[in-house]
Amino acid sequence: MPSSISEAPALVQVRDMWKSFRHGSRKLDVLRGVNLDLRAGEMVTIIGASGAGKSTLLHCLGTLDLPTSGEILFYPPGGGTPTDITRLSPPDLADFRNRTIGFVFQFHHLLPEFSALENAMMPALIARISTRQAREQAEAMLDAVGMSHRLDHRPGELSGGEQQRVAIARALAMQPRLLLADEPTGNLDTKTSEEVHELLFRLNEEHDLTMLVVTHNMELAQKMPRVVRMADGRILEQGLGSSDDPDRVPAE
Numbered sequence: 001m002p003s004s005i006s007e008a009p010a011l012v013q014v015r016d017m018w019k020s021f022r023h024g025s026r027k028l029d030v031l032r033g034v035n036l037d038l039r040a041g042e043m044v045t046i047i048g049a050s051g052a053g054k055s056t057l058l059h060c061l062g063t064l065d066l067p068t069s070g071e072i073l074f075y076p077p078g079g080g081t082p083t084d085i086t087r088l089s090p091p092d093l094a095d096f097r098n099r100t101i102g103f104v105f106q107f108h109h110l111l112p113e114f115s116a117l118e119n120a121m122m123p124a125l126i127a128r129i130s131t132r133q134a135r136e137q138a139e140a141m142l143d144a145v146g147m148s149h150r151l152d153h154r155p156g157e158l159s160g161g162e163q164q165r166v167a168i169a170r171a172l173a174m175q176p177r178l179l180l181a182d183e184p185t186g187n188l189d190t191k192t193s194e195e196v197h198e199l200l201f202r203l204n205e206e207h208d209l210t211m212l213v214v215t216h217n218m219e220l221a222q223k224m225p226r227v228v229r230m231a232d233g234r235i236l237e238q239g240l241g242s243s244d245d246p247d248r249v250p251a252e
């Protein structure tokens, strides 16, 4: 393992990304030249006022939406030539998304008719992985998020924090290289938010999982190793991304 994040290989590089929406007769530039580098194993927090473009950035990065211009370069696991995912064909993009990206949203979006285990198995079943393997992966992730005692519960039989833990397990069941979380605790009370944030932090540390987390919670942001601020479709500040950074806010 690299001795510090600053020596870790690049995972993704966003280069001069623009995203415009047409709103009536007007063109709305929502992302205006975003540059962002994420290294493997890094945990990056995005803060910024509502409307700054945070969700749009995550959607483009996660290939749920296509930027108007710019590059999103993903590096293969062992290093080497990156792929500009904005140029992939729709089927290749869907495959890439399924294997590489995990999403967690503000609302858990669990399927109410299915158990925690079935929900967490869903991405693997969609990817046509065998039921046995899907179950093994889902159980392992539900265990990692502390939910192995609630496998058979439906979302309605779980607390808000537990629902979000299951959503995180589902996002991680395919072992993505990048977890994108858009205000994952925006719908939770303070104590539960803290618990979910601690879980994300632990998953980053223990599983070396790269994540980009949008949050409104400044207390949480201060505990994070690297914070990026967005305003008006641009990234204003960028931390050094190094745990050796002397100016870094201590995690404890």
Ligand code: ADP
Residues within 6 Å of the ligand: 021, 022, 023, 028, 030, 048, 049, 050, 051, 052, 053, 054, 055, 056, 057
């Ligand atoms: P944030 O997540 O930082 O609150 P968003 O990325 O959701 O911000 O939105 C940034 C801006 O882009 C907002 O002003 C929003 O109204 C606008 N926007 C987002 N999606 C669309 C869309 N599909 N069509 C038009 N405008 C949009």
Ligand code: MG
Residues within 6 Å of the ligand: 054, 055, 056, 182
């Ligand atoms: Mg948003």
